[in-house]
Amino acid sequence: MxxxxxxxxxxxxxxxxxxxxxxxxxxxxxxxxxxxxxxxxxxxxxxxxxxxxxxxxxxHDRSSAPHRQPNRTPAPVVRKIVHLRWKQRLGPVEIADRLGMASSTVHAVLVRCRLNRLTHIDRATGEPIRRYEHEQPGDLLHVDVKKLGKVPDGGGWRYVGRQQGQKNRSTTVARTGTPRSKHRDPVIGTCYLHTVIDDHSRVAYVEAHDDETKETAVLVLRNAVAWFAQRGVTVQRVLSDNGSCYRSHLWRETCAELSITPKKTRPYRPQTNGKIERFHRTLAEDWAFKKFYNSESARLAALPAWVHQYNHHRPHSAIGKAAPITRLNNLAGHHT
Known part of the structure; x- marks a missing residue:
């Protein structure tokens, strides 16, 4: 040693x-x-x-810490501090108030126990976040659907204001013939973005559709598997949530045909599919709502270029600030 x-x-x-x-x-x-x-x-x-x-x-060097530390916080108190921090995610001031001690002492204990920051603890359960990454591209694909309201002709309310946005919406509804509901305002429709993320490389594949049926989900899977195969990646497993399209017999049969093992996330636990959830956030911030689009077709026209930018040029913090495509080691010319 x-x-x-x-x-x-x-x-x-x-x-x-x-x-x-x-x-x-x-x-x-x-x-x-x-x-x-x-x-x-x-x-x-x-x-x-x-x-x-x-x-x-x-x-070898010895620790410079004194052999005895009579003023150190007693172990039972340390256990109480850790319990309140771990299970209730309280801050130093709240913990100090409950235990009748100085907040600076509580903070020192939390630093010593490496609990001064809670970025590694799941907010919902208080359990440590178990981060994982499969070793090779294609070992696991994450799939999901991101739903976005379509952009009305003339632009949405985020950029033109609510009054003008409502006018644009009504005009688009009249043009597209979307039926009007008695109990809800007319809508211009939903864009269903079927997204696929490779667990190891974070390379993304995206298709926009008007539904999330099992037939569409299977079509996207076939296309994604072929797209990755062209880049030297053989898909082994696919992880999805428990949406109806992914629970269908057609989905299981297609996975079997493609020699892919289907996996499901735990119910009500989107963190299990966290990589694709994070990608959806980036997708919304950097493409869907990043700039003004005067129509849904204009926004969709910008999607392929944005996905290319994400895969080939955008540094990804989770993989050492490299572009995702650089992790597809069999791909020639992947820097272009």
């Missing part, structure tokens, strides 16, 4: 051992050995004494 040496050490553990052996085993005076290694005689004597007492294992 290797031991780190502090930054200002004059000697490495190996040099300390040689120095100590000169004094203990070969009988050199500490002063002469100290001159040989350009250290003080006190340093030479210290390592010689440790060598006599502990052997070669004594040549």
């Amino acid at each position: 290797s031991h780190a040496t502090h930054a200002n050490a004059a000697l490495t553990p190996r040099a300390r051992l040689r120095l100590a052996r000169l004094i203990v085993d070969q009988g050199w005076p500490p002063v002469r050995a100290a001159e040989r290694y350009d250290v003080s005689w006190r340093t030479a004597k210290k390592w010689a004494d440790r060598y006599r007492d502990e052997g070669p294992d004594g040549m």
